[in-house]
Amino acid sequence: MSPNRQNQLPATNEDTSGPYFPIAFGDPALEDLTRFEVGMVGQATGTPIILRGKILDRHGDLAHGAIMEFWQANAKGVYRTPATKDNPDVENWFHGYGRLRSHTGYYEFRTILPGAVAERAPNITITLFSDGISRVVTQMFFEGNDANADDPILQTVGEDAPKLIARHDGRTAKGEEVYLFNIVMAGDGETPFFDDLES
Amino acid sequence: MTRQGRLLEIGPTDNTSDQRTPRQLLRLIPEEARASFIPVVPARYASNPHEWDMTRVAPDRPRADGVPIEVTGSVKTQSGAPVRHALLEVWSANHYGRYRHVEDMSGLQLDKNHLGLGRVLTDEDGNYRFLAISPGAYLARPDIGRWRPKHIHISVSGGASRLITQMYFPDEPNNQSDPMAILMGDAFERNIGKPFEPANNDLDEAYRFDIVVGGRNATYFE
Numbered sequence: 001m002s003p004n005r006q007n008q009l010p011a012t013n014e015d016t017s018g019p020y021f022p023i024a025f026g027d028p029a030l031e032d033l034t035r036f037e038v039g040m041v042g043q044a045t046g047t048p049i050i051l052r053g054k055i056l057d058r059h060g061d062l063a064h065g066a067i068m069e070f071w072q073a074n075a076k077g078v079y080r081t082p083a084t085k086d087n088p089d090v091e092n093w094f095h096g097y098g099r100l101r102s103h104t105g106y107y108e109f110r111t112i113l114p115g116a117v118a119e120r121a122p123n124i125t126i127t128l129f130s131d132g133i134s135r136v137v138t139q140m141f142f143e144g145n146d147a148n149a150d151d152p153i154l155q156t157v158g159e160d161a162p163k164l165i166a167r168h169d170g171r172t173a174k175g176e177e178v179y180l181f182n183i184v185m186a187g188d189g190e191t192p193f194f195d196d197l198e199s
Numbered sequence: 200m201t202r203q204g205r206l207l208e209i210g211p212t213d214n215t216s217d218q219r220t221p222r223q224l225l226r227l228i229p230e231e232a233r234a235s236f237i238p239v240v241p242a243r244y245a246s247n248p249h250e251w252d253m254t255r256v257a258p259d260r261p262r263a264d265g266v267p268i269e270v271t272g273s274v275k276t277q278s279g280a281p282v283r284h285a286l287l288e289v290w291s292a293n294h295y296g297r298y299r300h301v302e303d304m305s306g307l308q309l310d311k312n313h314l315g316l317g318r319v320l321t322d323e324d325g326n327y328r329f330l331a332i333s334p335g336a337y338l339a340r341p342d343i344g345r346w347r348p349k350h351i352h353i354s355v356s357g358g359a360s361r362l363i364t365q366m367y368f369p370d371e372p373n374n375q376s377d378p379m380a381i382l383m384g385d386a387f388e389r390n391i392g393k394p395f396e397p398a399n400n401d402l403d404e405a406y407r408f409d410i411v412v413g414g415r416n417a418t419y420f421e
Contacts, residue, residue: 014364186219
């Protein structure tokens with residue numbers, strides 16, 4: 001990670017996924033991180049949650065066909081990366097990466113409530129791909145968490161912070177905590193997105 | 200001047216781009232939050248061994264119509280380090296410009312022997328290779344006569360950031376009018392495959408497409 005960017009290779013341009021990202025690349029195990037694989041004993045520890053909401057365009061219409069990718073720490077606040085390979089709090093049955101294609105613009109993602117990483121409030125990074133855009137990235141937080149007040153991402157967006165905080169909407173009969181989080185891709189009420197290439 | 204994030208541009212003549220492109224500047228990520236933005240796609244999400252040959256629907260089925268091509272290249276970070284074991288997800292239209300996607304309503308000809316998608320991994324040196332049918336161009340905006348030039352979609356998981364890109368073909372007449380190519384400007388050149396003579400008689404054309412994954416988040420992979 002050199003600050004000297006002059007010697008760097010020019011990056012390949014990002015480009016739109018277009019409308020035909022193969023549905024065949026979907027994987028049910030990436031849409032529900034609370035269980036690792038169908039028919040197998042072994043699951044993540046922590047509080048199961050359902051994260052659901054709408055993806056909207058600048059006219060308030062559902063952005064159908066969007067691909068969402070999720071990235072989060074486990075319940076103990078540890079990301080599973082090459083750097084944490086030997087961390088005893090990494091879990092075998094939780095990798096923290098999810099992906100789904102929202103056919104209609106409504107989405108539902110099942111996972112574990114992430115734990116807090118040092119200096120951060122619990123959060124999930126969301127990457128969006130769709131026709132018309134190449135890639136946008138944001139991070140969502142959970143209503144009622146005391147750490148939200150000091151989180152550097154929520155602080156940096158200032159008065160837009162509520163747009164990144166999912167609303168708690170009760171608990172299902174099965175014990176899953178439900179959170180509602182809408183993403184507005186453009187226009188009025190636009191969700192703050194982040195620049196991970198220039199930052 | 201205070202540093203700012205990019206303003207994403209709207210592709211000319213692209214209605215979906217107008218509907219979905221954020222209008223605000225992208226926000227810069229505070230240093231203490233940077234690491235949290237790099238997804239690590241688990242290795243268990245991997246390729247099937249036959250998927251490198253996308254010119255047929257299965258190893259025991261005949262080759263699809265059109266021009267079979269080889270696409271090969273490297274995947275590197277901006278500092279030049281190879282990205283090993285990266286997952287490439289590839290999809291493209293058939294010879295007639297039709298995708299097998301259920302939402303492709305173009306009415307263009309399907310080819311029963313063309314699947315048009317597959318997944319490959321980069322090797323120990325960060326290199327990849329696959330076979331595909333040279334995709335047809337198709338009329339994306341019949342109302343204004345704008346075509347999408349021949350292109351192959353490639354998604355790369357691994358390296359400094361998530362990347363979805365497209366490989367274009369040299370000297371295609373529709374390259375100049377493509378909305379995304381217009382936004383890329385001179386940098387569009389980087390997204391064009393470089394032709395070379397295929398070693399295998401079985402193939403008509405071969406292209407080299409070296410991919411460089413942008414971003415400073417190279418921590419885990421170098």
